[in-house]
Amino acid sequence: MNGCEWDDETGEIKGFNQYGFNGEDFLAVDLNTLTWTAPKSQAVITKRMWDAEKARLEHNKNYYIYKCPDWLKKYVHHGRSYLQRTESPSVSLLQKTPSSVVICHATGFYPDRAEIFWRKDGEEIHEGVEKGEILMNNDGTFQMSAELNISSIQPADWRRYDCVFHLSDAEDDIIVTLDKSVIRTNWASSPKIPVAVVAGGVAAFLLLGVAVIVGVFWLRKYNGFQQVDGEE
16 A cells, blocks of 8 residues: 655655564565665565665655655646535425425535434424434535424414535525425325316216116117018
8 A cells, every 4th residue: 555645734744664464564664764664574574675775765765755645636737626516405395295304405515514403493402303424425525314203283383494505615594485386296285186087077977877877778669660571
């Protein structure tokens, strides 16, 4: 394992190049003394051989103290606009059935330093509230949710509750009031059939019945006047 670390506040740089064997440390370079350290006795022979390779040690020092941090700084500079971006989410109230909990769901935000909670009369509440974990979306943004048990809340008191989403470094919070008109559901009420349609259907059924009866009588009458073979 090898690489470098750069503290952009203090400017401190650390380089490392180390080896392991069977899950344990085996050899690591000390860039201050330009020697190898061997925490295991089995690595002592290799340490002595590598300590004699002065050119390799100088190369390690030049790479991990100068080249590696220089590349790291360039990567951070080019990716700063992406790493430090802020994206606000869409916040929705969801409910599976009329009697189930109301879910406040936020998705599409970045970074993941965010908080979501329910309030009553402007004060955060914890009773009847269950928060979910922050999850990553396929596009690199995040989502999270908080459930509110409404079984003991009277319909007249719904508007006293609201869901608040807070994103780190964002100027304003997103607040959604508990209101049936904004809740998204996956159930549908029974369709209402217009009275005119029902009346028309009944009338059509009665007409069909009359037509059938007339047809039966007509067939019986027709068959009754047919001439029978052998009779005059």
